[in-house]
Amino acid sequence: MPTKDVLTSADLTELRRSALGAADPLGIAAELAEAVEQGRLADPDDAGRALTLAAEIAETRARLDAAQRYADRAVQAYRDSSGPDAGFARALHARILFRTGRDDEALAELTELRPLLDSVPDAAAYLSAALEVGGRTELAERWLTEAVQGALRDRGSPAPDAAEETTEAAGTAEPTGQEASGLLFFLLQQRHRVRRELDLPHDQNDNLADRLENELFRSATTAGAEPGPEARLFLPAGEFDALLSRWPDLAEAVGGDWSEHRARVQRELVRLTDSGQLGLGPLRGSIGRLAGYAERTGVDPTTGQARAGYAAELVGQGAQLPWPPERNEACWCGSGSKYKRCCLPRARARSAG
Template identity: 40%
Template sequence: MPSEARITHEDLDAIADRAAALDDPSPLLAELVAAVDGDRLADPADVPQALLLAAEIAEATGDLPAALGLAERAVAISPEDGFARACRAELLVKSGRADEGRREFGALRPELLRDPAAPFYLAETLTACDLGEAAEEWLTAAVRSLTEERDPGLDRVEQLFELVKERHRVREELELGHDDLDDLYHEMAAAVDGTAPAGGRAMLFWPEPEFAELLARWPEHADSYHADWDQHRAGVERALAGWSASGTVHLGLLAGSVDGLLTFAEAQGLDPAAEDTHGAYADEIADALGAVEWPPQRNAACWCGSGLKYKKCCLPRSRG
């Protein structure tokens, strides 16, 4: 890269990729620092990102004092940037200043309920400091707090999803067991990944006989679809009710069948056990058959196929 070249946002991404591939990324570190000091960032708003990237490269070379100094510069330029502060906290802990780092992390904890990016950057930096247990504890408390709110708006539902997603990832890294909030993550993830007909959203579900056959073939899918039929249909109902409460309209259901899944997977050359295949299969159902509108009328037959009225069957499950 010419020494006087202006560095764009895209250049920073390319430098990060190059640094990860080099045994000695020191020249890239020097170039980044020179670009910042020489006012050669095409967009001045990218200066904190450039400094944090330089800090990451310095850490990779083993120079923790330089990495911490660069992170300090990034925070000085953008003191309200939670990501920059989390990176500084991580480097403080790694530099032997654990008390200072923990105080910085603690000051950022309220961001879990405000900043959609906070669950990711706090979970990442805490686990990088071997503080995964604290990350799991904080994420759990934040999830519990949000789920206790009445009539949450769409922004709160989105914040909740980011929290349960990162919590699930952290718990998997810690090899912790599956719990009710992991169930909530799978329910919300299924809704997020669902097909969106006519500006809405449709969710794949498995009628009772199909559900039994699905788990008989692939018992590992109990993590995604729940361990039994009652839990599965209750999870579907709760997920759809949650999206409805957040303001999403045109909700629907896509009934899956194991034979249909197998036929689709074979035709597409896909693994029928893979979660991505199930998502593609849901798209296929939506294109071929369309979704069944949800919710049914209270006195209509329940969507799950039980033969009972909706108000006596799955409607109450959304409140469980």
């Protein structure tokens, strides 16, 4: 159980990873709520995040009374926010409402969140999960189908009615893995999962989901292939150390230490710029979110497929850091040093060696 006077964002990330395996997870949930109430968060904006985690822990331990209290407070903490974390907190709130028999309230809350399917990649997972808890799996499939059709129309692809889909109707404008690596990919993926739960036969969009997943996986694993967005996946120092502590075999894929990790990302950014691909920056990730992505998509978090999919999700969320900074500005990696003395020379040193 945490005993620090002040909880940082990094502490919350570590607790998300480890709390359920602790001796007293409900004690951790209570302390998270107390830290918010007593102003013991290093960043007050983390209040919603801390309360959401407390609600998740209590829900997992079937303490629905406590889960409801924490979720109510989390939604209140996010009252002025419309970001992805706020959406997840409200979907969790609805999920707990379903579990406590307040179905009408839960469905009303999820209906308000439904427009997020058109803009937030994570929404496909947390909205469908909440609807499934409430026994509305068929409704989840309908919402996801309509969102997929809208996303296909937005990119200029035909979006035939699901009941009448044929290969000919799709034409030749189906998206590639790179084109669909954000919102559309995750809509297709979650729709595919939900349809499997309903034991529905494969349709055209199920086939498209399979093809895009295989394409993205091949792009991440084919020897000699140009790296995908996973090559820009960057973990801050604490997150990187936690990753290797949990999965030491990943050192070969992400770097043996934080210095090498940053050098790899810097070299990829330089390579992209040299090839004329401007405006791309590091994709700041976290071990908790990588593990969460792997859990909800059913992939092994240590695989290239997990890193590729998580990085594609970050692209869809617009989560990249500005790059490059000016020579005398703080380095993009968060070390506190000037760029010219930190990551700027890393790619040069490796290239010369």
